Amino acid sequence: MGDQSALEMVYDRYSPGLFRYAWRLLGSETTAEDCVSETFSRFLKSLGNGRGPDDHLQAYLYRIAHNWITDYYRRQAPVVDELKENLSSVEHEQPEHQALLHAEKQKVRLALRSLTPEQRQVITLRFIEGWNYDEIAQAIEKPLGAVRALQFRALNSLRKMLLEESEYE
Amino acid sequence: MSDHSEPRMDKELAAKFGLLQDAPKRSKQRSEAGKAAFMLQAQEYARQAVTNPQPERHKGWFTKIQNLFSHPRKEKSPMASAVTTIILIASIILGGGGVTTVAAQSSQPDQPLYGVKILSEDVRLQLTADPQEKLELALEFANRRIEEMQLMTQSGSDIPTSVQARYQEQLEIAMQLAAGMPNEQAVQAMEQIRTRLQTQNQALQQVEVNGSNTALMILQQTRQMIQDRLSWVEEGLTNPDLLQERLRQMLQDRDRDPSQTCTPDGSTSKPEDAGNPWTTGTPTPGSGYGPGDGTCETCTPGGNTGTGGNQWIEGTPTPGSGYGYGAATGTIEPGTGGQPTTAPGGPGGKK
Numbered sequence: 001m002g003d004q005s006a007l008e009m010v011y012d013r014y015s016p017g018l019f020r021y022a023w024r025l026l027g028s029e030t031t032a033e034d035c036v037s038e039t040f041s042r043f044l045k046s047l048g049n050g051r052g053p054d055d056h057l058q059a060y061l062y063r064i065a066h067n068w069i070t071d072y073y074r075r076q077a078p079v080v081d082e083l084k085e086n087l088s089s090v091e092h093e094q095p096e097h098q099a100l101l102h103a104e105k106q107k108v109r110l111a112l113r114s115l116t117p118e119q120r121q122v123i124t125l126r127f128i129e130g131w132n133y134d135e136i137a138q139a140i141e142k143p144l145g146a147v148r149a150l151q152f153r154a155l156n157s158l159r160k161m162l163l164e165e166s167e168y169e
Numbered sequence: 170m171s172d173h174s175e176p177r178m179d180k181e182l183a184a185k186f187g188l189l190q191d192a193p194k195r196s197k198q199r200s201e202a203g204k205a206a207f208m209l210q211a212q213e214y215a216r217q218a219v220t221n222p223q224p225e226r227h228k229g230w231f232t233k234i235q236n237l238f239s240h241p242r243k244e245k246s247p248m249a250s251a252v253t254t255i256i257l258i259a260s261i262i263l264g265g266g267g268v269t270t271v272a273a274q275s276s277q278p279d280q281p282l283y284g285v286k287i288l289s290e291d292v293r294l295q296l297t298a299d300p301q302e303k304l305e306l307a308l309e310f311a312n313r314r315i316e317e318m319q320l321m322t323q324s325g326s327d328i329p330t331s332v333q334a335r336y337q338e339q340l341e342i343a344m345q346l347a348a349g350m351p352n353e354q355a356v357q358a359m360e361q362i363r364t365r366l367q368t369q370n371q372a373l374q375q376v377e378v379n380g381s382n383t384a385l386m387i388l389q390q391t392r393q394m395i396q397d398r399l400s401w402v403e404e405g406l407t408n409p410d411l412l413q414e415r416l417r418q419m420l421q422d423r424d425r426d427p428s429q430t431c432t433p434d435g436s437t438s439k440p441e442d443a444g445n446p447w448t449t450g451t452p453t454p455g456s457g458y459g460p461g462d463g464t465c466e467t468c469t470p471g472g473n474t475g476t477g478g479n480q481w482i483e484g485t486p487t488p489g490s491g492y493g494y495g496a497a498t499g500t501i502e503p504g505t506g507g508q509p510t511t512a513p514g515g516p517g518g519k520k
Contacts (some may be wrong), residue, residue: 011204020192040207105188127186
């Protein structure tokens, strides 16, 4: 491993994960890129202003991204996006399946969106990003007990929205 | 919902979340454009910080990053800033950090790319797992500090205390690594350190001081410290346990004195009149040394609890059911966004 500049290293290390995180919640590659870009911009601004993280850079960056997504949700009404036109050959073979899958993903996103920002952050980091409780506690700056309580309430809400509802469909 | 149906339902919920796992492959072009914009913005902040430096607050490697933006310079050089920007952009276009860091390696402490040089050293040390390789790197980097001290003294500049502190830090890394090696290897490593220290001591002895009293003072302090550490190494060669004990004691003293915080560029926040930072003897009352009051803000609380286990269950687990919070033994690669490496119900993921 040769020398690398630290900022490039930070970008290379964290931007792919942040992109995936943003895409999972936003469902749009363009908006996810905007989120990544704004996250790193805010990170620089914090450092330049003498603020920024004392520790746990990853948690700090995800917190910025989360705040950006929350602001985005506030600004934009939920959009039911259309299936992309340039489907791959495999996708062309099963267009109905792809449409159902797409709708299902959108439903999960909408359910997540209906949670409180903190609940959404806990659920996304825990179950979609695979973080442990300590890491989540750092990211949301709350004690472990609070993280578990948020998770408990969020899972109850999600069960109602995603599972109980579908039983009657 | 009864407890009986809980696992089935949670499995379904897990499947719903699983739908969002497969993120699309990120466009390389957009990723590189984003990175270029980020680096350009970093340079812009660096340029602004030249005329408006911020007070230091951060600790650890974050401060090191921040120092890239707040490195104090005597005068603003638009040309230097433009050149730096061009180098950075070129490094991105050419596909890596090589150009930047090659340019940075010859930087002196009063130059803008010095922060990159220092940070790249930290990164290399952090990413080197083999103790012998790490020791050699630490010694090489310590040697760079001596060369910087030589050059700055010869040119009549003041030597920032951060350079001296960083030298000490890198030397201590090498000594700790040597002390932690198996016996025969430890002796070889200590001999290696001894040779380096002798050469460095000689080099500083021969430096012609060109008018700066501060530089002279720093040189004298550094030489004193080198001699101090040389005696430790000599002792360590006959009694490795003694060296280990000295290093342990030194770290303990430093932990008790939270005011002596190393910043990314190695400077310490200890007040100027707080005594000689190189002394290892009994602290003078009121000198700022000795045990602290136990109010260390930066101390990491000990005793992490295991927080893995079955992520779908928040209730009280049934013993033997495989649910609940497991022992914290798994790993999660930072930034991978992946799942914990341990399966639900097993040991918990912990970084």
